[in-house]
Amino acid sequence: MTIFIIRRLVQSVILLWIVSIIAFLAVYLIGNPVDLIANDMSTPAEREAAMRTLGLDRPLYVQYLTFVGRAVHLDFGTSFMSSLPVSQLIFQRLPATVELTIFSFLISLLGLPLGVFAGLYPKSRLAKFIMSSSILCFSLPSFWIGLMAIMVFSVYLGWLPSTGRGETVSLFGVSFALTWSGLRHLVLPGVVLALFNLALLIRMARNNMLEVISTDFVRFARAKGVSERRVIWVHAMRNIMIPIITIQGAELAQLLTGALVVEQIFGYPGIGRLAIEAINTLDRPVLVAYMMLTVSIFVLVNLIVDILYGIVDPRIRLGGAHD
Template sequence: MLAFAIRRLGQSFFVLVVMSFIVFLGVFAVGNPIELLVNPQADEAERLRATVALGLDKPILEQYAVFLKGAVTGDLGRSFVFNVPAIQLILQKLPATIELALAAMLIAVGLGIPLGLLAGLRPHSFVGRSIMALSIVGFSLPTFWVGLVLIMLFSVHLGWLPSNGRGETVMLLGVPVSFLTWDGLQHLAMPALNLALFKLSLLIRLTRAGAREAVLQDYVKFARAKGLGPRRVIGVHVLKNILVPIVTVIGLELGSVIAFAIVTESIFAWPGSGKLLIDSINLLDRPVIVAYLMVIVTLFIAINFFVDVLYSMLDPRVRLGSASTAH
């Protein structure tokens, strides 16, 4: 187990270094920040001073070397616009994004697995067909359109929920959270539901497929033949054996929810890191863009690493397969 974890850590570090160069190269190619940061009426000498001050006069490889040297110590550069460490801006906004992503995944997992099991165990019933039809709708509807419909229905027409902002927050372990207050929960409900819709549909279909396959296996038939009750058969023999792919997908989808919450945050004016990224792109604030992407890549790698470890705990054949491949 330890060797498996060390091997995965080494692979993760290599991926992080490669992705850092790709991200830096991609951001370098997007426009010239001086065009937005310096007054259009400024002369060439002033523009040159600004270019030198921001370190934009150096070749890209030299800029990357400076970035990499700072990144080792946790310094991802200073914001061109706010003149503060870029990582500081990201970490100020990231808790709101993580809270939204976790709330969305909680909805997706809490509803997706039971509904998927129900649809898989009763595939030809009216309930099973209805669940699958709703999952197709969830796949098909664009996130931005669903968000606007939710606002029109629950905020404008019914007046039940606020349409924007994060609401009242309280400190939990030094981090502001909104789910511990009623006002915060009201503000969290619609954006979390909007963000969860696609993941909910995905988990329904994945769980249904796994359940339909599992009920045909010999171990399930044997458990029923022994006289075990339906709850024990489903909870122990069916659900336990389909959890391995589901856990993998949940881990990877959590990373994607954090990374791609930008649309939902923009629609509901949720003050997260996604909205900060949009503003930074509009202002070509390169350090903030790079810092955001590096934080997201690091989160993806960390989540993927923990999913791999958890996967190997659920299914020891993963460790054995990796070990034999390495030899």
């Protein structure tokens, strides 16, 4: 296990280095932020002064080495637009995205018992309704669902707010939406963000359960007189959880880093919306920092998922000669 973790950490560092190069070059190619900062009446001397102020007059490799040197110390430079440290901007927005992700992920976990039920009783009306609903959640894009949710629950019914984060409380210097207003603002974006993963989990759990309950070891357990509850919740569930953990680990990272559309629709002040604002203003330091953060999250989540394999099923070897 230790050798495996060390190996994965080394691979992760190499991956982050490669991504930093790609991200830096990609952001460099999309445009010049001075074109947005300077107005049409700016003289060449004023534009050149703006370039020097932002550090864009130096060779590209020097800009990259400067960025890497700072990034090692978690310093991603200063935002071109707000003149604030990028780390500060991300730290201010990250709690909102984290709480939205956790709320959405917890909702999506309802798909596990729903999918298991649909797999155990595939011909029941409730199972057919569950599967039909999951197809809708797969088919409809999140931006359309979000707009319809705002129209129904905010405009027509007036039950829930449509934008913002609501009132927050500060704990250990970090703001959390642990108020009634904050929780009400969390419902619509959280549910909309969760629907795709909810549908995915339903279908995975159903298909895996249908496959597992028809295997020989389940028939053998039943023939031995093992109770149906133990057959399902111990023997069958252990086998269906391996692929589910794999997908859910990736989906958790996807929720955390892929809330761009939902945060934009609902005006939720998370890092996804910060990235959209940075794209619109060509704020290079913010964009590169966001890309590095998303990749780091995926790498960390995948490492945790691999470790969980061994906890769920000890037969899976994470270290040793066969790695």
